[in-house]
Amino acid sequence: MPSPVSPSRDAPRDRLPADRSSVLLVGPTRAERYALDDLPDLVVCAAEDLAAALADDAAPELVVLGSGVPAPLSLVPMVRDRHVGVTVLLLTTPMTEPDLRRDVAAQGRPDDLVLLGIDELRPSVFGRVSARAPRGRHPQVLATLPQTLTVGTSAATAVQPAPAVDFGPLLDRAPVGVVLSGSDGQLLGWNRKASVLLDLAHLVAGVEGRLCDVLPQAVPLLRALDAAGPEDEARELGLVAPTTAGRHLEVTAVRTEAVPDGMPGASGTAGAVLLLLVDVTEQRLAERGRERLSRQVDLLGRISESLTSTLEIEEALSRLAEVLVPEFADWVCIQLGDDMDDLSQVTVLHRNPALAGTAARMRARHRLFASEGAPSRRVASGGGPLLMNRLDEQDLYRSVADEELRELVRQMGVGSLLAVPLPGRDGILGSMVLVRDEARSEFRQSHLAVAVEAGRRAGSALDNARLYRSHHDLATELQRSLLTAPPRVAHGPIAVRYVAAAHEAQVGGDWYDAFSQPDGSTVLVVGDVIGHDRRAAAGMSQIRGVLRGIAYTTGEDPAQLLLRADRAMEGLAILSMATAVVVRLEPTVAPGIGERPSDLRLSWSCAGHPPPILLTPEGEVRLLGADDGELPTPDLLLGLDPQAPRTTSHALVPDGSTLLLYSDGLVERRGEDLDHSISRLADALALGPAAESLEQLCDRVLEQLLPVEPEDDVALVAVRLGSEL
Numbered sequence: 150m151p152s153p154v155s156p157s158r159d160a161p162r163d164r165l166p167a168d169r170s171s172v173l174l175v176g177p178t179r180a181e182r183y184a185l186d187d188l189p190d191l192v193v194c195a196a197e198d199l200a201a202a203l204a205d206d207a208a209p210e211l212v213v214l215g216s217g218v219p220a221p222l223s224l225v226p227m228v229r230d231r232h233v234g235v236t237v238l239l240l241t242t243p244m245t246e247p248d249l250r251r252d253v254a255a256q257g258r259p260d261d262l263v264l265l266g267i268d269e270l271r272p273s274v275f276g277r278v279s280a281r282a283p284r285g286r287h288p289q290v291l292a293t294l295p296q297t298l299t300v301g302t303s304a305a306t307a308v309q310p311a312p313a314v315d316f317g318p319l320l321d322r323a324p325v326g327v328v329l330s331g332s333d334g335q336l337l338g339w340n341r342k343a344s345v346l347l348d349l350a351h352l353v354a355g356v357e358g359r360l361c362d363v364l365p366q367a368v369p370l371l372r373a374l375d376a377a378g379p380e381d382e383a384r385e386l387g388l389v390a391p392t393t394a395g396r397h398l399e400v401t402a403v404r405t406e407a408v409p410d411g412m413p414g415a416s417g418t419a420g421a422v423l424l425l426l427v428d429v430t431e432q433r434l435a436e437r438g439r440e441r442l443s444r445q446v447d448l449l450g451r452i453s454e455s456l457t458s459t460l461e462i463e464e465a466l467s468r469l470a471e472v473l474v475p476e477f478a479d480w481v482c483i484q485l486g487d488d489m490d491d492l493s494q495v496t497v498l499h500r501n502p503a504l505a506g507t508a509a510r511m512r513a514r515h516r517l518f519a520s521e522g523a524p525s526r527r528v529a530s531g532g533g534p535l536l537m538n539r540l541d542e543q544d545l546y547r548s549v550a551d552e553e554l555r556e557l558v559r560q561m562g563v564g565s566l567l568a569v570p571l572p573g574r575d576g577i578l579g580s581m582v583l584v585r586d587e588a589r590s591e592f593r594q595s596h597l598a599v600a601v602e603a604g605r606r607a608g609s610a611l612d613n614a615r616l617y618r619s620h621h622d623l624a625t626e627l628q629r630s631l632l633t634a635p636p637r638v639a640h641g642p643i644a645v646r647y648v649a650a651a652h653e654a655q656v657g658g659d660w661y662d663a664f665s666q667p668d669g670s671t672v673l674v675v676g677d678v679i680g681h682d683r684r685a686a687a688g689m690s691q692i693r694g695v696l697r698g699i700a701y702t703t704g705e706d707p708a709q710l711l712l713r714a715d716r717a718m719e720g721l722a723i724l725s726m727a728t729a730v731v732v733r734l735e736p737t738v739a740p741g742i743g744e745r746p747s748d749l750r751l752s753w754s755c756a757g758h759p760p761p762i763l764l765t766p767e768g769e770v771r772l773l774g775a776d777d778g779e780l781p782t783p784d785l786l787l788g789l790d791p792q793a794p795r796t797t798s799h800a801l802v803p804d805g806s807t808l809l810l811y812s813d814g815l816v817e818r819r820g821e822d823l824d825h826s827i828s829r830l831a832d833a834l835a836l837g838p839a840a841e842s843l844e845q846l847c848d849r850v851l852e853q854l855l856p857v858e859p860e861d862d863v864a865l866v867a868v869r870l871g872s873e874l
Contacts, residue, residue, distance in 0.1 A: 171190040171191065171192050171209045171210065172185070172190060172191050172192070172209060172210060172211045172212075172213060173192050173194065173202055173203075173209040173211070173212045173213065174191060174192065174193045174194075174213045174215065175193075175194055175195070175196055175199050175202075175212065175213065175214050175215060175218060175224070176194075176195055176196040176214065176215040176217050176218035177193065177213070177215035177216075177217065177240070178215060178216060178217045181215050181216065181217075181240055182215075185213070192209070196218045196219070196224065199224055199227060199228075200227060203227065203228065203231040203232065204231075208231075208232040208235055209232070209235055210235070210236070211235070211236050211237075211238060212228050212235050212236070212237045212238065213238045213240060214237065214238065214239050214240065215240050216240045216241060216242050216245060221239050221249070222239075222249070222252055222253070225237055225262065236262075236263065237262050237263070238263045238264075238265055239262070239263065239264045239265070240265055241264055241265065241266055242266075243266075246264065246266060249264060250264060263322075264322065266324075320340055321340045321341060322340075322341070323340060323342060324342060325342060325425055325426060325427050326339070326340065326342040326343030326344075326345075326346045326347070326398070326424075326425070326426030326427075326428075327339060327340040327342070327343055327423065327424070327425060327426070328343045328347070328360075328423075328424040328426065329405075329421055329422075329423055329424075330360050330371065330421060330422050330423075330424060331421050331422075332371060332374075332375050332421060332422060334359045334360040334361055334368060334371055335358075335359055335360075336349070336352065336358040336359060336360060336363070337421060342426070343426055346392065346394075346396060346398060346426050346428060347363045347364060347392060347426070348363070348392075348393070348394060349363065360424075363392075364390055364392065364398070364400070364424075366388065366390035366391070366400075367388070367390055367400045367402065367424060370386045370387075370388065370400065370402035370422070370424075371402065371422050373386055374386060374402060374403075374404045374422055386401070386402045386403075387399065387400060387401040387402065388400055389429060389433070395430075396428055396430045397428075397429050397430045397432075397433040398426045398427065398428060398429065399426070399427040399429045400424055400425070400426055401424070401425045401427075402422050402423070402424050402425075403422070403423050403425075404421075404422055404423075405421055405422065405423045441595070445595075445599050448472070448476065448477060448599065448603075449599065449602055449603060449606065451472045452469060452472050452473070452603050452606055452607065453606050453610070455468035455469050455471070455472050456468070456469060456606060456607060456610035456611070457610055459614075460613075460614050460617050460618070461614070462485070462494065462611060462614045462615065462618065463494065463496075465610060465611060465614055466483050466485070466494065466496040466611075467496060467498075469483065469496075469603075469607055470483060470496050470497075470498035471498065473583060473603070474498050474499070474500050475500035477583065477596075477599070477600075478567075478583035478584055478585055479499065479500050479561075479562060479584060479585050479586050479589060480497070480498060480499040480500060480504075480508070480561050480562070480584050481496075481497070481498055481581065481582065481583050481584070482495065482496070482497045482511070482525065482581070482582045482584075483495070483496040483497075483571075483579065483580075483581045483582075483607075484496075484525050484529070484579045484580050484581075484582075485571070485578055485579035485611065486529065486577075486578065486579050494579075495511075495512050496512070497509075497511045497512050499561055504560065504561060507557055507560050507561060508561070510557055511554065511557045511558075511561070514551065514553065514554050514557070523548055523549060523550075524537065524548055524566060524568035524580075524582055525568055525579075525580040525582050526580075527568065528568045528569060528570045528577075528580045529570060529577050529579055529580040530577075531570075531577065533570075534567070534568065534569045534570070534597055534600070534601050534604075535566075535567070535568040535569075536565075536566075536567055536592060536594065536596075536597045537565065537566040537567075537568075538564075538565040538566075538591045538592065539564070539565065539591070540563055540564065540565065540566060545558065545559070545563065561584070561586075562584070562586030562587065562588075563584050563586060563587075564584075564585050564586050564587035564588070564589065564591065565584070565585050565591040565592045566582065566583070566584050566585075566592070567582070567583040567584075567592050567596060567597055567600045568580060568581070568582045568583075569581050569583075569597075569600045569601050569603070569604035570604055570608070571604050571607050571608035571611060572604070572605060572608040572609075573608050573609070573611070573612035573615075574612055577608075578608050578611055578612060578615075579608075579611075580604075581600070581603070581604050581607065583600055632645070632647060632660060632661060632662075632864075633662070633664075635663045635866075636663055636664055636665055636671075638663075638665050638671045638734075639669065639671075639736075640671050640734045640736075640749060640868065640870055640871065641868050641869045641870045641871055642843055642868070642869050643663050643673075643843075643866065643867070643868045644843045644844050644846075644847045644865075644866075644867045644868075645661050645663065645864075645865065645866050645867075646847050646848075646851060646863070646864070646865040647659070647661065647862070647863070647864055647865075648814075648851060648855065648859055648862065648863040649859075649862055650681060650814070650859050650860060650861050650862050657680075657681045657685060657686065657689075657861075657862035658677055658678025658679065658680055658681065658685030658686060658688060658689045658725075658727065658862070659675075659676070659677045659678075659689070659812045659814065659861075659862035659863065659864040660674075660675070660676050660677075660678075660689045660693050660864055661674065661675050661676075661810070661864040661865065661866045662674040662675075662693055662696070662697060662866075663866060663868075664697065664700075664701065666700065666701060666704055667701070667704065668704055668735075669735070669736075670704075670733055670734060670735040671733070671734040671735075671868075672700050672710075672731065672732070672733055672734075673731070673732040673734070673808075673810055673866050673868065674693070674696060674697075674729060674730070674731050674732075674810075674866075675729070675730055675758070675810040675811060675812055675864050675865070675866055676689070676692065676693065676696075676727050676728060676729035676730070676758070676812070676864075677727060677728050677729075677758070677812045677813060677814075677862075677864070678692065678725050678726070678727040679725070679726045679727065680725075681861075681862070684725070685725070688723060688724075688725030688727065689725075689727070691718075691721070691723045691725070692714065692718065692723060692725065692727055692729075692787065695714050695717045695718065695721070695723070696710060696711075696714045696729070696731070699713045699714055699717070700731075706733060706752055706754070706797045707731035707732065707733055707752055707753050707754035707797050708754040708784075708795040708796050708797040709795075709797075710731050710754075711729065711731060711754055711756050711784070711787065711795050712791075712795050714729075714787060715756075715787050715788070715790075715791040715793070716791040718787060718788055718791070719791045723788075724788075725788055726786055726787065726788035726789060727756075727786060727787045727788060728755075728756055728757040728758040728783075728786045728787070728812075728813070729755075729756045729757075729758055729786075729787060730753060730754070730755045730756070730758040730759070730760070730761060730810055731753065731754055732751065732752070732753040732761060732808070732810060733751075733752045733753070734749055734750075734751060734808075734868070734870070735749070735750050735752075736749060736750070748801045748802065748803060748804070749801070749802050749804070749870050749871060750799065750800075750801060751773075751799065751800045751801070751802050751808070752797050752798065752799045752800075753773060753774075753797070753798055754784065754795055754796060754797045754798070755774075755781070755783035755784060756783065756784050756785065756786050756787050756795065757783050757784065757785060757786030757787075758783055758786075758812075758813075759783075759811065759812075759813055759816065759823070759827060760772055760773050760774045760775065760780065760781050760783070761773045761808055761809060761810050762808075762809045762811075762827075762830065762831060762834065763800075763802060763806055763807070763808055763809075764806060764807040764808075764809070764834045764835070764837075765802075765803060765805075765806050766803060766804075766805035766806060768835060768839070769835075770831040770834050770835045772827065772831065773798065773800060774798050780823065780824055780827065781798075784796060802870055803871075804870065804871030805869070805870065805871055806869075806870045806871070807834075807843065807846065807867060807868070807869050807870070808867065808868050808870060809830075809834065809850075809865070809866075809867050810865070810866040810867075811830070811863070811864070811865050811866075812861075812862065812863055812864040812865075813861070814859065814860075814861030814862050814863040814864075815830065815850075815851075815854055815855070815863045815865065816829065816830050816854065817861070819860070829854060830850070830854060833849070833850050833853045833854060834846075834850065837849060843867055843868075843869045846867060847865060847867050850865070851863070851865070
C-alpha cells in the first residue's frame, strides 16, 4: 500500500472562514497530493488530524480519503457525525479497490460515498476544473471529474436526474455504462456512467428519450434480438458505435425480462434489452493511429520501390505520381530544374482521367510555374516545406501569376496544398506540389511529414538516376569516340551500331571496325574484350589499333591477321583477352567454273567469336561455316596462346546479299543455349520485309532481340554486298 504523506509535512493549512467551502484531502500519497494540489481551497491533513480538521464551522464540500489511509471506511462515520451532507470520496488502487467495493456493498448503499480509482486522477482534469470554477464552488468539481465522482451525490448537489430504474449500488457505480431499453427502443433506465457517455442528464427515463436519438447505431441490435427465437434466449450481440460527443462505445446487447412494473414498454412486449457500454475511444484512436502509421509506411515503401525500379528519370517521375495519386492527393505536380536553375521537366497527374487534357496543357506551360510567388518556386529556392489550407482566390492569385495557368489550376481543383523540396547531394533538384480539392479533407501536419519524407526519397533516387545517366552518357560517348564511322567502299553500303549495357556506367570492351585496304578489298571486324571496365576499354582500343595497322600494312588473310595480332599483344604486354571475327571482302577477278562475275569472294576467321550470318537476296539465311546446321567451332580467343593455329574460311556470295557481324551481347542470354540464341537472330533476319534498307534492318534486329535494359554491350556491322552506293 502506498505510504501516506507525513503529518508533519502536510499539516492543515490556515482554516477557512465560516462562509467558505473547501476540499479536505486526508492522508494522500505524494502522487495524489500532486494531482489535487491545484484545486482551490484545498486543505490537506493526516488521517489522525481528521477530527481537528472537521471541527471548523465551515463544512467541506468534499472529503477525499487517500489510498494511503488504513481502514478508510472507519473514518466515514466521523465525517457523517460532524457534517451530514458532505460527499466522501475514497481513492483506491488496483489492490485495495476489490476489498473496498465489497465492504461498501456489505454496508448497503451509504449516501454520498464514492470510489475513484487512482488511475483516474489526471492533473489535466483537475486543472480544467480549477481554472473554470469560482473559488469555493466545488459542486462543479463533481460535474467535471470522471463519472465515478458523480455517483451518489446528494440531492442538493446532484448534477443529473436519477434514473427511474434502480440498478443497485454496484451497477450504478459500475465503470461501464448500463442502459435498459424497451424492445421498441424506448429508454427505460440507465446508470450514471451511461448518462455521461450518452449525455442523458436532461432526459427522464421512461418518459422521454429513445435509443434511436442517442445511439442510432445500436437500434439494429434491438431488432435482431427481437427477431431471435426462443432457442436464442441467451444470445448476445455487439458492435462499436460512435456517439455525437466523439466517443466510440463498444455496445453489447442482451435480452432481459427485468422490466419494472408500470414502466412504459413493460406490458405487451417480450421484455427489454440490456445494453452494456464500454468507452473504447482511446483504443480506437490508438488503432487508427497504428493504421495511419501503417498506411504511411506502406506508402513510403511503394514510393521507394517506384523510384528504384528504373533509372529513367521521366519514368521514375511518372511512377512516383501514380503512387501518390489518388491515395495521398487528388493531383500532383513534380518539377525538376537543370544545371542552369531552369525548369527542365514537369510531371502533372490528376486522379480524374477526364482532366488529362488539362494536365497536359499545364505541363506545356510549365515555365510559368517558376514565378516568384509559386509554392514550387518557394520550396525549390530553399524556403522549406509549405502547408497551405483553405486556399481562396487571393491565395491563388498570389501563387499563380499567369491567368491562363491560374484557370487551369481552378479546373484541376484546389482546396489544400503541400509543397516540398526534392533535395539532392549538391542542392535542391526541384519541388513536388500535392493538392487536394475542396471535397476532400484538408492536409494536416502529419501529411506534411509524409510528403517531406517522400520528397527526400524522390530527390535521392532522382539524383542517383541523373548521376547514372550522366556517367552512362559519358561512357557511351567515350566508347563511340573510339569507334570510327564506317567508310564508303566499293562493295556496298555499311551500317554500324553500338549499344552500351544498361547496368554498366563504365565503358566496355565491344568494338567494330571497317576500312579499305590499298588493293581495294574491304576488312570488317567485330570484337569483344572480356570485361566491362576501363581496363577492358583500354584493351579494346589497343587491340583494335593493332589489328587495324597489321591489316592495312600486310594485306594478309584474316587468320594471319589474328595470328600476328595475338603475337603483338604478347610483345606489347596488352594483358587482355578478346574474341574477334575478321572478314575480308574482294571481287572475283577471274571467275571459275560456277562463278558469276558479280559474285564477291568472302574470307573470314573467328577467334572464339560467333560466326557471321548471310542473308541472300532470295531471303535465305546462312550461318557461315555451319555444317548441317551445326555451329562451326571457332579458333582460340586472343590473349591466351599466341602460337595457337588459326584458319581462314572462304565463300562466294551473290550480289545483293547482306552480311551481318555482331558481338555476343546481341544473342547470348543467361540460361539459354547459344545455338538457340543464334537461331533467334536468323529468324529475325528472315522475317524482314523485302524492301528493307540496311539501316532499317539494323534497327529492327536490335529492337527485336535486345531487352529494354541490355545486360551486355552490343557491337554490330552490316554490309549490303554489291549494292550501288
